[in-house]
Amino acid sequence: MKTKNEWMGSVYGPATQKFPERKYNFTNLSDMDPEPIYTADDLEGWDAERDLGYPGEFPYTRGVQPSVYRGKLWTMRMFAGFGSAEQTNERFHALLRAGQTGLSTAFDLPTLMGYDSDHHFSRGEVGKCGVAVSSLADMEILFQGIDPETVTTSMTINSPANAIWAMYIANAQKQGKDLNKIGGTIQNDILKEFIAQKEFIYPPAPSVKLVIDTFEWGPRIVPKWNFISVSGYHIREAGATGVQELAFTLADGFHYVEKALERGLDIDEFAPRISFFWDIHNDFFEEIAKLRAARRIWARQMRDRYGAKNPKSWMLRTHSQTAGVSLPAQQPLNNIARVAIQALAAVLGGTQSLHTDAFDEALALPTEEAATIALRTQQIIAYETGVAGVVDPLAGSYYVEKLTDDIERAAMGYIEQIRMMGGVEEGIDNGFFQLEMAEAAYRYQREVETKDRIIVGVNDFVQDAVEVPIQLIDPEVERVQEARLAQVRRERDPARVEQALADLRDTAVTGANSMPAFLECAHAYVTLGEQMDVLKTVYGEYVEPAVV
Numbered sequence: 305m306k307t308k309n310e311w312m313g314s315v316y317g318p319a320t321q322k323f324p325e326r327k328y329n330f331t332n333l334s335d336m337d338p339e340p341i342y343t344a345d346d347l348e349g350w351d352a353e354r355d356l357g358y359p360g361e362f363p364y365t366r367g368v369q370p371s372v373y374r375g376k377l378w379t380m381r382m383f384a385g386f387g388s389a390e391q392t393n394e395r396f397h398a399l400l401r402a403g404q405t406g407l408s409t410a411f412d413l414p415t416l417m418g419y420d421s422d423h424h425f426s427r428g429e430v431g432k433c434g435v436a437v438s439s440l441a442d443m444e445i446l447f448q449g450i451d452p453e454t455v456t457t458s459m460t461i462n463s464p465a466n467a468i469w470a471m472y473i474a475n476a477q478k479q480g481k482d483l484n485k486i487g488g489t490i491q492n493d494i495l496k497e498f499i500a501q502k503e504f505i506y507p508p509a510p511s512v513k514l515v516i517d518t519f520e521w522g523p524r525i526v527p528k529w530n531f532i533s534v535s536g537y538h539i540r541e542a543g544a545t546g547v548q549e550l551a552f553t554l555a556d557g558f559h560y561v562e563k564a565l566e567r568g569l570d571i572d573e574f575a576p577r578i579s580f581f582w583d584i585h586n587d588f589f590e591e592i593a594k595l596r597a598a599r600r601i602w603a604r605q606m607r608d609r610y611g612a613k614n615p616k617s618w619m620l621r622t623h624s625q626t627a628g629v630s631l632p633a634q635q636p637l638n639n640i641a642r643v644a645i646q647a648l649a650a651v652l653g654g655t656q657s658l659h660t661d662a663f664d665e666a667l668a669l670p671t672e673e674a675a676t677i678a679l680r681t682q683q684i685i686a687y688e689t690g691v692a693g694v695v696d697p698l699a700g701s702y703y704v705e706k707l708t709d710d711i712e713r714a715a716m717g718y719i720e721q722i723r724m725m726g727g728v729e730e731g732i733d734n735g736f737f738q739l740e741m742a743e744a745a746y747r748y749q750r751e752v753e754t755k756d757r758i759i760v761g762v763n764d765f766v767q768d769a770v771e772v773p774i775q776l777i778d779p780e781v782e783r784v785q786e787a788r789l790a791q792v793r794r795e796r797d798p799a800r801v802e803q804a805l806a807d808l809r810d811t812a813v814t815g816a817n818s819m820p821a822f823l824e825c826a827h828a829y830v831t832l833g834e835q836m837d838v839l840k841t842v843y844g845e846y847v848e849p850a851v852v
């Protein structure tokens with residue numbers, strides 16, 4: 305048989321002289337330039353036992369479970385939340401009735417920033433991009449009729465994660481639920497807030513301390529809970545390439561591991577409950593290879609660098625979401641096709657949990673119809689295409705294996721660079737992440753503007769605007785929240801509130817684990833804003849330095 309080079313020289317070369325390659329930018333979204341073809345010659349030095357293995361075994365390239373989707377389909381977990389707790393509770397029930405298999409909560413901006421709905425900073429934003437939760441009273445309504453022992457719930461909350469998690473747990477305790485049985489995830493990934501999304505309150509060091517409190521407390525008290533979802537999603541949405549997303553996110557994950565080890569925690573006690581979250585963009589094979597490379601890097605580093613012995617500590621389990629940033633407002637119905645392709649990549653990449661974006665995402669929060677089509681897209685992939693019937697069906701593809709290797713190598717290059725500069729917190733301080741991402745975003749935008757990269761409906765194949773109905777938020781929600789907060793403040797025990805806040809403040813002064821104090825605050829109906837404010841008196845507030 306000919307070698308690849310021989311074929312390129314004797315067959316491909318002459319053929320493309322006669323009929324030249326299209327003048328098009330074939331690079332993927334990480335600026336890697338694929339060759340026209342891959343063969344066994346590209347896998348020289350590749351070792352199937354070392355680099356691929358079997359599903360459910362180190363290094364987990366092929367998936368964390370031996371049976372992957374033949375055992376259990378990925379969790380269909382649609383991110384939802386708007387308006388009041390009552391309205392979101394209704395949407396949650398509708399999604400479960402439609403066949404969704406887990407819940408995922410979107411909070412409004414005031415909640416994400418640690419402000420109560422009646423704070424003057426919250427005006428105009430209450431219930432807009434998610435649900436408003438200011439105290440246990442809201443949490444009780446939000447999850448009414450949903451059993452925390454049978455439905456796992458994710459909550460996208462970062463700076464105020466400890467307080468919101470404590471409210472969820474307090475609500476379960478009030479219903480007499482067994483904390484050993486309740487499962488779910490809090491995002492709780494503050495590092496990517498400093499890198500990308502910018503929803504921070506305190507400076508990096510105390511913020512990371514609060515995260516490590518959950519690493520210590522979670523496995524002992526709520527053992528089935530994933531107390532972190534280390535997130536590449538927001539890094540990617542802020543302009544990073546796929547390789548940068550992978551590298552920066554894994555570097556964040558390693559940073560948390562190192563901080564937990566510094567605290568003296570046992571790696572095999574906390575690491576099995578670290579989870580991840582990736583953004584799945586348009587380049588189909590790049591995204592599949594990214595997920596495979598992510599599992600392999602995590603497994604290798606956790607075993608060989610950090611000395612974890614429990615195989616569960618080596619397994620990178622992940623949620624994925626189709627890329628919001630890839631869904632333009634122009635010709636929005638085309639986004640249904642984009643989401644289907646991205647979701648297929650997430651599934652072929654072996655995700656554990658998936659959110660599919662609604663086609664109207666660029667315009668507003670999804671309407672119920674748009675959210676249902678997005679869920680149905682997952683169900684079509686799961687039940688009609690056959691892709692869930694064979695484990696890691698792309699293994700052994702010359703291209704996919706080579707790309708997995710290349711992405712692993714490129715991401716490890718970044719991870720080593722970050723380690724050399726002194727770690728993630730140093731990279732935040734010196735603007736490294738921001739500059740790298742800005743450069744990548746600029747390059748991408750230039751490619752779009754010069755039509756070096758075609759986005760259908762945006763810079764080519766354009767047509768007149770198509771109107772679609774959008775979801776509007778009733779401003780009345782602000783009044784509902786104000787009234788409920790007033791009632792909470794009137795009816796709670798002020799002495800208990802005062803004591804709970806004093807105890808929470810003490811943890812910031814002494815460095816003690818804050819979770820017991822957050823839990824008591826939740827039970828005492830201390831509001832979110834009051835809790836965040838008392839910690840500000842010790843930790844201060846973070847002001848981002850200018851990056852030049």
Ligand SMILES: C[C@H](C(=O)O)C(=O)SCCNC(=O)CCNC(=O)[C@H](O)C(C)(C)COP(=O)(O)OP(=O)(O)OC[C@H]1O[C@@H](n2cnc3c(N)ncnc32)[C@H](O)[C@@H]1OP(=O)(O)O
Pocket residue numbers: 369370371372373374375376379381383406407408456458460487488489491528530533537538579580581621622623625656657
């Ligand atoms: C963009 C937006 C914003 O900011 O605005 C956002 O951030 S939205 C962000 C939204 N984020 C999310 O929704 C995060 C979602 N994350 C998660 O659900 C989790 O962290 C996850 C990724 C680990 C997935 O957890 P999950 O419970 O859904 O799924 P798992 O795969 O862990 O499955 C549940 C249980 O079934 C077991 N299991 C699963 N598959 C198999 C199999 N084939 N054979 C045997 N057992 C299996 C698992 O070990 C586990 O058990 P056991 O538990 O006993 O091990």
